Structure formats: C-alpha cells, structure tokens
Amino acid sequence: MTTVATIMSRKVTTVPSHLPLYDLICLLVDSNVSGAPVVDAQGRAIGMVSKSDLVWEDHDWAEGRRALISWKRIAGRKVEADEDLFDERNLANKTVADVMTSGALSVLPSTSIKEASRLMISNRVHRLPVVDEHELLVGIVTTFDVTRWVAQADAER
C-alpha cells in the first residue's frame, strides 16, 4: 500500500518546547497551520502541539471536552489584530511544554497510509510526526493529507 512518504509534508514548521505560548499562537496564526511538531535541540520529535491543545484544558480531545479555561477563546477565535492575541493574565509564563502532547506517537516514512490513519483515529489526533530511524523529524502527515489522497481516487475504476 502507498506509504506515508508519498503524502507527507516535508517542509514542517517546528517548535521547541520552551517556546512561550504567545509566540506559539502567533506562529500558528502566521503560518496558517493548525499544529506543529515539537522537536528537541537535536531535531528529534518529542511531541505535538495543536490549536486543539490550546482549546481544551487538559490538552486531550478525548477526555478534555468538559474542562474549560479562559484562554481557549484566544486560541479558537480568528485573530485579526495582534492585541487580540495576548491575554497576559492567562498566557504569561506558559510555554509549549505546558500544552504539548508528549510521547512517541509517530510514524516512519515507510508506514502505510492505512496504518497512519488507524493511529490517528485510535488516538483522536489529526496529525502525526514522521520520523526516521533515529527519531529525527522528517515530515508531518495529517488528516488533510489523507483526505487529499482519497480525493485523488479513481473511485469508479
């Protein structure tokens, strides 16, 4: 079956875990992406952060739906002016490390699209870091990429 390497994005916006949340939000807005892999100084993927993480308090779509905190709105709204972004009271002193989903959830370029899709469904995420055998980040694969792949289907062949 077709592999992740075929559909993944290789140009990836990454963030370090010590990045302030304010900078993270600006970055996500400016680069028009909904999430980014978190990498260490060596470029190894150590987690993922997404707009969803900024919306739900315990940073978990599956479990966190009831929890509401005050900066969810900041992350959820369409940001038009810089001053709309920053609520000092809530965001000060928080970094990517406070909201990221840590862990080893990743795929290899040789992983099948099928397996990657299963991983996203079972973990309720919409993006996965793609790493090489040394856990160095080489790309990202998202629900959007899978949708695009399906859209290319010769459905009636």
Added chain:
Amino acid sequence: MEALNLMTLAVTTIPSNAPLEQAHALMLRLGVRHLPVLTGGRLAGILSDRDVLLACSQSGDHFVYPAVPVGEKMASAPVTAGIHTPVAELANLMLEHKIDAIPILSHEGELIGLVTSSDLLRVVGALPDSLSLHLPPYAGLANGAAR
C-alpha cells in the same frame, strides 16, 4: 465506495431555535464536533464546536454563552452530498470548501447521515493491505512511489 458506505446514520441533530448552550452541551455529551441544524425538519445548516467557541465570551474561568439560538451561529446552506456520492468526491468537497463534515441528503432532501474527515480516516484505515481500493498514489508524487 460511496457516502452510503461510510456515513454515520441516525446522526444527532439540533433544532435551529435551540439555545447555543444546549447545542454545545449535546456536542460534549456525544463527543462530536458537528451538529446538523434543522428547521421544520429540514436541514438548515451545520454547527461546529468552533462556531460555538467563537460565539462565546469569557468571564474569569467561565465560559459565557450568548443567549442566541443555534440558527444565528450555524453555517447556513451547508455543502451537502447524496448517498451515492463517491468517496473521492466527498474528499474533494471537504478540501474545496475547507470543511470537516458533509451532511448526506436523500433524494427528497431529507437528512439521513453525516460524513466527516474522521470517517475518511476510518475507511482508509480499513483498507485491505493487498488492495489499494482503487486509490492511486497521490497525483504528482506517483513516480517511483512505493505501493
């Protein structure tokens, strides 16, 4: 493969005159991110959790829902498809309109299901290993791609 094969049937809906807070409570309880909105039993729009979040204000740690009906915050005239719409076309509609959910209507225009991008993932996740379900490699990258 068609919408019929992957849609969620008996999808939970909300009337357009229901309060926004009620709609959000329903989403949280069901663990869904989209609710089709009905007016007089017909599909009038679709409400996403993002629509709700954007409409709310905050007071300290609490979330304050505006006292407005769902109909005021929903996306009206949503993109829809039929039960025989091919899966590739559903995917194309999602990409083209930047949406995650497509209500599926009967020939009579009644809502009978919903297809989300997660449903697409489930379809791909269930593909047999030996068969690419007639899905070619992503166009433009096909040369030499492993299949």
